[in-house]
Amino acid sequence: MHKLTCAAAGFAAGAIAAYVLCKRAKGGGFELRYFPVMAKGLGPVLVAEHSGQSWKGNKELGFIARGGPPGKNFADIKDTLPFGQLPLLTTSNGEMIAQTTAIVNYIGMIAGTEGSGLDYAVSQMLIAEAEDLYAMTNKNVPTIVAPLNQGIKGDKAAYDAYWSEKLPPHLDNLEKLCKAGRGFHGTSGGLYLFSILHQLCLIVPALLKSRPALAAWYDQILGDPRTAKVLSGESSMGAFKQYFIEEP
Numbered sequence: 001m002h003k004l005t006c007a008a009a010g011f012a013a014g015a016i017a018a019y020v021l022c023k024r025a026k027g028g029g030f031e032l033r034y035f036p037v038m039a040k041g042l043g044p045v046l047v048a049e050h051s052g053q054s055w056k057g058n059k060e061l062g063f064i065a066r067g068g069p070p071g072k073n074f075a076d077i078k079d080t081l082p083f084g085q086l087p088l089l090t091t092s093n094g095e096m097i098a099q100t101t102a103i104v105n106y107i108g109m110i111a112g113t114e115g116s117g118l119d120y121a122v123s124q125m126l127i128a129e130a131e132d133l134y135a136m137t138n139k140n141v142p143t144i145v146a147p148l149n150q151g152i153k154g155d156k157a158a159y160d161a162y163w164s165e166k167l168p169p170h171l172d173n174l175e176k177l178c179k180a181g182r183g184f185h186g187t188s189g190g191l192y193l194f195s196i197l198h199q200l201c202l203i204v205p206a207l208l209k210s211r212p213a214l215a216a217w218y219d220q221i222l223g224d225p226r227t228a229k230v231l232s233g234e235s236s237m238g239a240f241k242q243y244f245i246e247e248p
């Protein structure tokens with residue numbers, strides 16, 4: 001009987017969560033939900049803040065991924081999500097869009113910040129490269145929740161090889177691409193790449209020092225007031241914790 005009650009309560013919370021997710025965004029603009037860490041949330045939020053579109057995030061929605069009130073926490077909405085994971089964008093019609101790259105592309109498309117012609121192609125390349133960097137980083141660099149030698153994480157040797165051998169060719173390629181073209185501008189793809197590079201620069205501040213074109217572009221995005229608003233926790237999303245950390 002007790003189990004039945006719990007199951008019924010779980011179902012009700014899920015139904016309320018689905019209803020809330022569908023209804024809330026209908027007032028216009030879109031909504032973003034994520035955990036309070038940078039990881040895969042910083043990119044979509046930067047793209048949203050730079051887009052000029054109307055949007056609401058965790059803070060304004062009262063969404064607290066772990067331990068938030070009924071319908072406003074990850075556990076309650078997980079079963080209603082397209083892939084059971086965050087980040088989530090909810091459109092003004094209540095449609096749910098998951099997968100970070102889809103969210104970045106969707107905002108870029110509605111805001112016209114995805115670039116056109118060659119800029120569009122470069123923006124797409126940067127999204128794909130940012131995903132490659134994220135996957136590589138996630139395997140080799142500890143996070144605030146996962147130390148080395150745990151789960152998919154490699155060991156200290158893999159961590160060292162990541163910084164000294166694996167990452168540098170990627171940065172060199174980005175430097176070449178940035179120098180050869182018209183820069184990466186503030187396209188949605190550029191902002192998503194920035195969100196990943198920024199997380200690496202928090203660990204190694206001199207990371208881009210020997211890549212002047214990339215460093216100049218990075219500094220330009222970093223110095224933008226919209227970026228400052230997001231990084232300081234003043235955006236509608238609220239504060240982000242650093243996710244990847246230095247090997248202790």
Ligand SMILES: N[C@@H](CCC(=O)N[C@@H](CS)C(=O)NCC(=O)O)C(=O)O
Nearest residue numbers: 039040084085086087098099100101
């Ligand atoms: N491919 C997905 C991965 C999303 C993902 O891994 N989300 C994690 C947080 S970074 C999550 O929701 N974890 C909780 C869970 O899987 O229950 C994307 O890029 O959006």
